[in-house]
Amino acid sequence: QAIAADPQLVFLDEPTDGLDPLARDEVLTLIRQVSEEYGIHVMISSHLLEEVEQICDNIVILNAGKLVAAGQLDKLTGESTGLEIELIAIDDYPNSIEDVQMALQNAGIKVLHEPDSTILRIPDGSPELLPDLIRDAVADSGARLKRLEHRRRSLEDIILDVPS
The missing domain is CATH 3.30.70.100 (Alpha-Beta Plaits)
Known part of the structure; x- marks a missing residue:
C-alpha cells in the first residue's frame, strides 16, 4: 500500500520484527526489489544489524540521538x-x-x-x-x-x- 502512490521515499520501522525466517527473507527481498526495480528509496530503522548489512547501501548510525557514523556501507566497513x-x-x-x-x-x-x-x-x-x-x-x-x-x-x- 505504501508504494501504490509511487513515492520517491518509503520509511520502514523494524520491517522484519516478529517474522519467521522465511517471511523475513521475503520481506528483505521485497525491500531490495522496491529499491532496485522501481527506484524508490527505502529508509529503514532497525536494530538487526545483519539484515541492515544485507540490504542497505548507505548507513546512518545514531547513538543517544547523536550521529556516530554515516556513509556508504562498503566504505564504513572498509x-x-x-x-x-x-x-x-x-x-x-x-x-x-x-x-x-x-x-x-x-x-x-x-x-x-x-x-x-x-x-x-x-x-x-x-x-x-x-x-x-x-x-x-x-x-x-x-x-x-x-x-x-x-x-x-x-x-x-x-x-x-x-x-x-
Missing part, C-alpha cells in the same frame, strides 16, 4: 580485516579443528581461535600461499570446510568501537 575459516569437525577426527590451527601456526600463520568454536580467524598480512596452506591443512586434518571468506568490519564492530 577493506578485509583477514580471513574467517569455519570448519566442521568429523567424529572420526575429534581434534581436526585444532589440527588445522596447529598446521597453520607451524607454517608461520597467526591464527585466532576461541575454545569450543568451529571458526578460525586469520588477520590480514598473511602470505600469498595462504589458500594452499589452508587447503592442505584442512585436507590433512580430516575436518570439512564449511566457509572461507574475507572478514570485514561489521556494523556491530563499528558500534562497539564508539565510546560510551
